[in-house]
Amino acid sequence: MPKLPIDSFATAIMSSSKAAASRTMSVRSRSMQVSASAKSKALSYESINHAVRNAEYAVRGAIPIRAEQLKLILDKDPGSLPFKKIIHCNIGNPQALKQKPVTFFRQVVSLCTNPDLLKEENREDVLKLYPEDAIERAHKYFEKGGTVSTGAYTHSQGMPVIRESVAKFVEERDGFPTSPDRLFLTNGASAGVQMILNLLSANPKVGVMIPIPQYPLYSATMAMVNGTAVPYYLDESLGWSISIPELERAKEEAENLCVSTKALVIINPGNPTGQCLTWDQMENIIKFCHRNSLVLMADEVYQANIYNDDLPFHSFRKVLKSMPMQFQDLELISFHSTSKGMIGECGMRGGYMHLTNIEPDVQAEIYKCCSIQLCPNVPGQIMTDLMINPPKEGDASYQTFKDENNTILESLKRRAAKLVTAFNSMENITCEPSSGAMYAFPNIALPQRAIDAAADHNVKPDAFYCLQLLEETGVCTVPGSGFKQVPGTFHFRATFLPLEEDFDHFIGLISDFNTKFMEKYRSE
């Protein structure tokens, strides 16, 4: 049996089975309300929208919740646990792990937020703290942007001046023009993905193909909108690649269950798997979608997180536009975000989606959904513009920006390789390379005794591993079961975001833990 105190395990298990956990809690709370009338509640776990209940989201699920509890214990009594701090590797949240924000970007948002800084009378004092080009940029959003304040609702698709800028970025990146009218700024990419999945899911007979392993936003949202997630498996033995026969198989299997697939989700670079698609693979995926009349949903939020020079990022839009005429009516929705890349501005909740070949009457419905939510947050809109339109050569801030960007990129590259190498050196662990994104997704060959022990504790085997890792080292990860995986295989996702100076220590923690774990559970 694990040497963990059974209490902490019980708590964690309880949180992992939310229904059981919260039912327990609710019994407690009911008993405290004996003095009020005993009538039944209008909102009970049993009576709420089942589609909401069916959604699962492990990235902030049982293990991160347990990590929060441990943090509170550490805050109160720092010496009471076998570690000094929680290392949050469960989520791609670079600035929470002390990655420095890009100076120019923050300067501009800060200037936009305080209109007094843009007044002529303060110029001299402001120039002591801000470079000229940041001030100039801030003015852009007010003068030409037609926005009078970051505190005003904007156009529901986002500020026109920023959509124009994004359209220019897309054109320069892909070599094909687009229109600002086809762009929708969003509160992070997630908001856009949720809106589109809701739009697609007319009923449970409508399927959306999602990769396994996947970022659980997709499965959770498909559950919440009462559509059907049609899983296709990435091939771990080929570096988590996508094979067309597997896509065909998945689609056919869905059809056999009378589920009609409407869309295909591709996450490129992959999350949690870190693979990057080649041009050829992308062409084949486009042909598959076209042949089967599927909307292609391209989650490209990690497009700047590229660590292998042989696998550069191509947008699906670029590949599509470069293909023969017969494919040019493919419906494509591409997503981008300020949360990832070198800027990692997760808290700003910025991003955009880009519609290609979407019918105008469908776009009108998307616009309506956006308008009900009024508009995406304005600082996030400005951050989106900054991300795709950073200082250029010759600008006062260019050198600083370039240095900051390269420092982060080169460091992430080194950390990705280092973590993958470390995993591959650990007993019973193998790990495919991380060519992109922010994660390693190692495969753990769990000994049967560990699987049995997990069953004794009523947790999934990979959750058992991750929970013990957390309890013994403070390293917080997400079990592969949270992303789904080939049955019988076990993984976990860890970001490689701890700062480089802490990285050897971080790897040492996992490595030592794994050695002890495997010793304890190694089959005789």
Add this chain to the structure above:
Amino acid sequence: MPKLPIDSFATAIMSSSKAAASRTMSVRSRSMQVSASAKSKALSYESINHAVRNAEYAVRGAIPIRAEQLKLILDKDPGSLPFKKIIHCNIGNPQALKQKPVTFFRQVVSLCTNPDLLKEENREDVLKLYPEDAIERAHKYFEKGGTVSTGAYTHSQGMPVIRESVAKFVEERDGFPTSPDRLFLTNGASAGVQMILNLLSANPKVGVMIPIPQYPLYSATMAMVNGTAVPYYLDESLGWSISIPELERAKEEAENLCVSTKALVIINPGNPTGQCLTWDQMENIIKFCHRNSLVLMADEVYQANIYNDDLPFHSFRKVLKSMPMQFQDLELISFHSTSKGMIGECGMRGGYMHLTNIEPDVQAEIYKCCSIQLCPNVPGQIMTDLMINPPKEGDASYQTFKDENNTILESLKRRAAKLVTAFNSMENITCEPSSGAMYAFPNIALPQRAIDAAADHNVKPDAFYCLQLLEETGVCTVPGSGFKQVPGTFHFRATFLPLEEDFDHFIGLISDFNTKFMEKYRSE
């Protein structure tokens, strides 16, 4: 017939019937794609989620869209229309109409966004631009707040330090304590409302009672989540009051249609109607909810917009907590926002919801929904804290804050009264007082000839009035049909947000237009 060019009308009508409009457009776009294969699209207006199609949202609907078109015309050719600019009175967006943001609030958000400003080495220069208490406040979010950057995802419910602060605010406002665990920070109030309505709506047989007239977020969201909106009418003859017999009638009518009502929405102060509830009315509403096991959803986003000293704001939570023990298990969810009040920070998308007596297992599901969206935007979270925790007596910024706040409040008070009085002096128009919120909702007794002319143009009669008002004066309002109203009555909603120095001109525009309109359509 109206003297408007039929072209502009056609465009507006087309946009008002989105289906027709966009189908027309889609035919056009298809014909431009003849060279691509002619296969049918995966995403068509016919095939998408019908629940999305069924949603209507007039606040940013046909008339505001027409206003945007007119703005483009003015930008190109300023002399081509009978007015010089569009006056956007369709939406409560104060800063778009040049209301000044509160200085202290913006200073703090600006400081938080640019971490260099909080460095000791810059302190001297920063003090030339920022007061001491703003700097101190900014530090609060980083040091005690446990947040390392506004660019990091926070706790999915929002930063603990801010939820503690909101809990203190609620306690001071109501005289009853609450826990930060019961608070969820949101991207504006709308995001919270949408999440709760989705949670409630297990199936179309579940009803949520909404006021008529209502803010159309409610009807639109109920359509999108496939629940049933159960309308109850506000009594215009009694200043848009809420009567218990009408609530009983509405509930019974729903039951006769086999719809089981689960919740009651109250907007107080009212939107679009501007009424404020008395303590007694609120007690009776609570008793009604309790008797019928309804969740009370209290939309209190206008709680600071109070213009009649005899009708002060009381939160539903305060009234509930002051009632006898037998009512103390009422389920209550209260909403607040940074978009309204004196600060009007719409673009920041800040707000919170507060759960009272919600079962812990249901709260766990709400938490899960929040976690899928990761977290509300951080600048909006900080703005929420600033709103409910402004400078206090003795703070360096107190006097400025107090002056700014009072200036806006007093001005809004004057403008509310002035607009209502003006409406009541216009032919065929009556208007109940605006005791709160940001809107007047006048009743227009439309002559039969106007109703007939509207039918000739295939628009609703009040939309016909609002469209002509827009085309002739540039004043953009929302027809009562967008909020729903007693059949056969006609209204429109206008904000009283144009700046005070422009206010007489603004009233003159409406008044002159109304005179001409009534002259033209007056029944013989």
